[in-house]
Amino acid sequence: MAIEGADLKIDGDGEATVTLEAGEYIIYCTIPCGGGHEEMTAKLICRVKHFLKDKNV
Structure with missing residues (x-):
């Protein structure tokens, strides 16, 4: 799987961590x-x- 617009691609079984903007x-x-x-x-x-x-801040 990959996430369009992010530097993340996982081929096969695996895991990864990525920091994304909103x-x-x-x-x-x-x-x-x-x-x-x-x-x-x-x-x-x-x-x-x-x-x-x-909440008063």
């Missing part, structure tokens, strides 16, 4: 596996979440 990314399959391979995609949505200890 936004939408397309994940796609990089290993030809048969019919419909070209359509094997997913959308990854990264959002920024802010945490505040004191």
Whole structure:
């Protein structure tokens, strides 16, 4: 699999860590596996979440 717009590609079994900016990314399959391979995609949505200890800040 690979993430479009990110420097990440994993061939076969494995794992990786990547830091992404907030936004939408397309994940796609990089290993030809048969019919419909070209359509094997997913959308990854990264959002920024802010945490505040004191709401009065």
